[in-house]
Amino acid sequence: MIAIIFILVMGAVVGVATLLGAPGGAAAAASAQVPWWALAAVLLAFVGFFAGGIYVGAALAVLSLLAGFGLSDRPFWNFIGEMIWGPSTNFVLVSVPLFLLMGEIMLRAGLSERLYRALNIWMGRLPGGLLHTNIVACGVFSAVAGSSVATAATMGSVALPYFEKSHYPPKLVLGSLAAGGALGNLIPPGITFIIYGLITETSVGALYLAAIGPSILVVALFTAVILYYSFKLKLHGDAGGAGITWKHRIASLSDLVPTALLIGLVLGTIYAGWATPTESAALGVAGSLVLAVADRKLSWKMLSESMRATARTTSMIALILFGAYFLNYILSSLGIPQMLAKFLTGLPLPGWAIMLVIIGFYLALGTFMEGMSMVITTIPLLFPVVTALGYDPVWFGVVITMLVEIAMISPPDGTVLYVLQGMRRQPGPITDVFSGVLPFMGVYMFAIVVLMVFPAIALWLPGMLM
Numbered sequence: 001m002i003a004i005i006f007i008l009v010m011g012a013v014v015g016v017a018t019l020l021g022a023p024g025g026a027a028a029a030a031s032a033q034v035p036w037w038a039l040a041a042v043l044l045a046f047v048g049f050f051a052g053g054i055y056v057g058a059a060l061a062v063l064s065l066l067a068g069f070g071l072s073d074r075p076f077w078n079f080i081g082e083m084i085w086g087p088s089t090n091f092v093l094v095s096v097p098l099f100l101l102m103g104e105i106m107l108r109a110g111l112s113e114r115l116y117r118a119l120n121i122w123m124g125r126l127p128g129g130l131l132h133t134n135i136v137a138c139g140v141f142s143a144v145a146g147s148s149v150a151t152a153a154t155m156g157s158v159a160l161p162y163f164e165k166s167h168y169p170p171k172l173v174l175g176s177l178a179a180g181g182a183l184g185n186l187i188p189p190g191i192t193f194i195i196y197g198l199i200t201e202t203s204v205g206a207l208y209l210a211a212i213g214p215s216i217l218v219v220a221l222f223t224a225v226i227l228y229y230s231f232k233l234k235l236h237g238d239a240g241g242a243g244i245t246w247k248h249r250i251a252s253l254s255d256l257v258p259t260a261l262l263i264g265l266v267l268g269t270i271y272a273g274w275a276t277p278t279e280s281a282a283l284g285v286a287g288s289l290v291l292a293v294a295d296r297k298l299s300w301k302m303l304s305e306s307m308r309a310t311a312r313t314t315s316m317i318a319l320i321l322f323g324a325y326f327l328n329y330i331l332s333s334l335g336i337p338q339m340l341a342k343f344l345t346g347l348p349l350p351g352w353a354i355m356l357v358i359i360g361f362y363l364a365l366g367t368f369m370e371g372m373s374m375v376i377t378t379i380p381l382l383f384p385v386v387t388a389l390g391y392d393p394v395w396f397g398v399v400i401t402m403l404v405e406i407a408m409i410s411p412p413d414g415t416v417l418y419v420l421q422g423m424r425r426q427p428g429p430i431t432d433v434f435s436g437v438l439p440f441m442g443v444y445m446f447a448i449v450v451l452m453v454f455p456a457i458a459l460w461l462p463g464m465l466m
Helices: 002-019 023-031 036-051 056-071 076-088 092-108 111-123 129-145 148-163 170-186 191-200 204-232 239-243 246-255 257-271 277-294 300-333 336-345 351-365 371-388 393-408 415-423 431-453 456-465
Strands: none
Touching: 056 300, 076 300, 092 111, 092 129, 092 148, 092 191, 092 257, 092 277, 092 300, 111 129, 111 148, 111 246, 111 257, 111 277, 129 148, 129 170, 129 204, 129 257, 148 170, 148 393, 148 415, 170 191, 170 204, 170 393, 170 415, 170 431, 191 204, 191 300, 191 371, 191 393, 204 257, 204 277, 204 393, 204 431, 204 456, 246 257, 257 277, 300 371, 351 371, 351 393, 351 431, 371 393, 393 431, 393 456, 415 431, 431 456
């Protein structure tokens, strides 16, 4: 429904702007190498493939072949191997499976459970204490996992047993876990930044620095939402925390040490300039293995399960990436990105209004499309538009990552929502997760508006340090 409403509204806005005399409209149409009806057919095929439930990588590859044979007279099949070889051998992309493997090892070594238990000792007495623990624990775990799905699955498996006999509403519990899980890509070292940097040739280190300010903003807004509902619903601190002394709190800090060491190892080496994101990811894997050995949790079975889970996720991302590169090559050879950039920048609208249209497009797309697929398939088309409007590529990378996070918690197709629903030990409808996450989605969207008004929140730190 959101997607349909947005498409109608966007069509009306663009149509009115064109009728009012967009100076770039004629030029864009004149520069088109293919007719509009053919582009509309490609778009309908794109929507039909995803609506039909076809795997994203396969859908992109088939769509590329249809567009190539139907709209282009170039022998593109001679370059398919070269197109796939390029991203598959990119050094930056190697960090993706390494970060995933590090998160899998942390999960199976029990480090995430120690993290949650220690944070709960410190935050349990606050109004809505366990809900605050959800957000903070997910935020800290995100600093080593780099994946929203991995963060939600890991912290959900640890946190949900704490709530089974508590006084917290299930909707708010699931909503806070979904919102916290969504931080997995925004807080460095998020995988989306790596993919975005690879596609747009933007510095991943600069993207990581730019994400720090927005990450703090989003966590603060999530905390404000929990405080509001805690006072509204009279969710007092956990009674079991009354007997916890400062001695217990200080002792619990030892459970935070393993995670803190990994964060320092991964992010510290990047920010200090000692290692690239790929090298720091390798250091993180080595560090997680050392910690697993120290806790006597490392075994061939655990390592095998971690590597299999990593291989499944990496294969999914790689197939999507290869299909998207193929499709992007076909569309670029037809001049479609340039045509779209000329058309949108030629509309009689200010730059911020066009950016709002782009943001609305992503919000609508996120209701039925997986976040990573959304980035890989659309960035090559819209990035030239954004840069033509004068927006900073680093700033746009942060905004796109935040939109991906919103897509992952957007009903009815948010990946994180179904992960948490599948992990519930007490039965309940999926609508519990849908309604519980809506307040957090609202403040996340507000954070993007704040970032548009105050871009220095993202750009100040990389400007100072790079």
